[in-house]
Amino acid sequence: MSSNSMVSRVENDCVLILERVFDAPRDFLFKMFKEPEHLKRWWGPKGWEIPVCTVDFRPGGVWHYCMKCVDPNQGQFFGMESWGKGIYKEIIEPEKISYTDYFSDAEGNLNDSMPSTEMTLEFIDFNGKTKLINRAEYVSAEALKTVMDMGMLQGITETWDRLDEIVQSLK
Numbered sequence: 001m002s003s004n005s006m007v008s009r010v011e012n013d014c015v016l017i018l019e020r021v022f023d024a025p026r027d028f029l030f031k032m033f034k035e036p037e038h039l040k041r042w043w044g045p046k047g048w049e050i051p052v053c054t055v056d057f058r059p060g061g062v063w064h065y066c067m068k069c070v071d072p073n074q075g076q077f078f079g080m081e082s083w084g085k086g087i088y089k090e091i092i093e094p095e096k097i098s099y100t101d102y103f104s105d106a107e108g109n110l111n112d113s114m115p116s117t118e119m120t121l122e123f124i125d126f127n128g129k130t131k132l133i134n135r136a137e138y139v140s141a142e143a144l145k146t147v148m149d150m151g152m153l154q155g156i157t158e159t160w161d162r163l164d165e166i167v168q169s170l171k
Contacts, residue, residue, distance in 0.1 A: 030094035047071025115143035
């Protein structure tokens, strides 16, 4: 697995597993997911920014953010905002973060018309680098198909590419 290629697979029709190796120590990569000033620099696909990002990094704490498209070349998406809310369930620093991921509005109210996701991130020490395993469990195969049809896989690939650029620039 080269350091910039992502491997994806689906288990049980409703679990999407993504893996990628980042050329950075585990503690360092974990911090990229923990601190809002870091998340603001890389979270979201290319051409999207995070104008709002609040993080209460503890079990039961909330991560609330807004992704906004700032790339005029993205046509109908330009100027669009997408709000998300994560509620942390388990944090084992620097090994694991699990949270429930929801679509929300600016006030943090959950959008029940969109599927929520049970997310687990594992940070595995890999010869001085870090293997990141992202496990996303959906309520049904239909829910997984909904987000895949929205371009989620491309979005995560671009997001992790941005993370890799930040990691390289801060090393």
